[in-house]
Amino acid sequence: MAVDLLLGLQWGDEGKGKIVDVLTKDYDIIARFQGGPNAGHTLEFDGIKHVLHTIPSGIFHENAINLVGNGVVIDPVIFKKELDNLAQFKLNIKEKLLISRKAHLILPTHRLLDAASEASKGKAKIGSTLKGIGPTYMDKTGRNGIRVGDLELADWKDRYAALRDKHIDMIDFYDAKIEYNLEELEAEFFKAVEVLKALTFIDSEEYLYQAQEAGKSILAEGAQGSLLDIDFGTYPFVTSSNTTAAGACTGLGVAPGQIAEVFGIFKAYTTRVGSGPFPTELFDEVGETMGRVGNEFGATTGRPRRCGWLDLVALKYAVRVNGVTQLMMMKGDVLSGFDTLKICTQYKYKGEVIDHLPYNIEPENVEPIYFEMKGWAEDLTKMKGDEQLPKELNAYIEYLEKELRVPIKIVSVGPDRTQTIHR
16 A cells, blocks of 8 residues: 655645645545654634644544654654643544654753754844754754654663753853753653653554555655755755655655655745745735735744745746645635736746756845736635636636646635635
């Protein structure tokens, strides 16, 4: 049985959580393969808004098993808060939520290192969420990290103390003053670790292999977006893991040949949180309207998202890098009311017109070239089928399908799971 994969194609915040929630009924296992609690997957149903950071988005479905893979980094404190928020729903967490022993832990000093590093950069800061993600992945690749499986060892606190002391020396190295009370942070951390230890730890690569052998259907869920990939994103303004399709293989232990469908999620326009280049960013009333109507605030940080027209150059790039087989377009309803819509189809790059994503898309090198289309005025939020969609929106969709060479199978017309049109 093959594994299907769902990931974001822009700078994150595309609406992956909602689509995983919509698709979960078709899958036995939902497996998160990378990232940490800097992700915020928002689900909305029955009039309630849920924000998940580490726990997979299938947790509210009775029959789905949710797995946190080895490629994820886990902050026990944030994880405990997520579990506390889920307590009211009486979910069988012990059986429904499985944790890979090979997933790495975010320590309190990882967060302090993140803050010290960002503060030391001054105006050159990358816009970190200060969750300790980067330093944790640095310890992972530096072969210093503490993994979930270490919690089962008798000497795990000695390992913790050794890494903590190393981190304190590193924090002192930075020329940045940060205030912290390590004793308080550690007390909260160790309390949360005990909650984590009560969950079910597994050898996830073996579990998924056996699940495939048994014919179980598996959906791998990514975090952040393709343009934040550590290798293929807008470096250095990226996250610390591989957010593209290849990350599902290394983040779960799934062979490349086992990947079947690759669902690519994108917004009908473009947003970005934090620092970094953004060729189609709008600084006018149109951008402000997109942000206000789309409620564009980070699910994790609350930071306002930067907004702009759809960047087809970057989107084509993400489709190709990931091998996307199906597309899902989110927030089509936000574009209602604009007389004219613009789509960036090419860049003017160092005086030359190009249609691919170059090495550097800083504003001094790149100017977007736009194709204009007629907008629509209709409210999409109550529409139930594609036959109800305005002809201008259908023209917009058909143009994107032609350019991207991939079908758009879902159009989202609102945040609730019911506001989803299948094509």
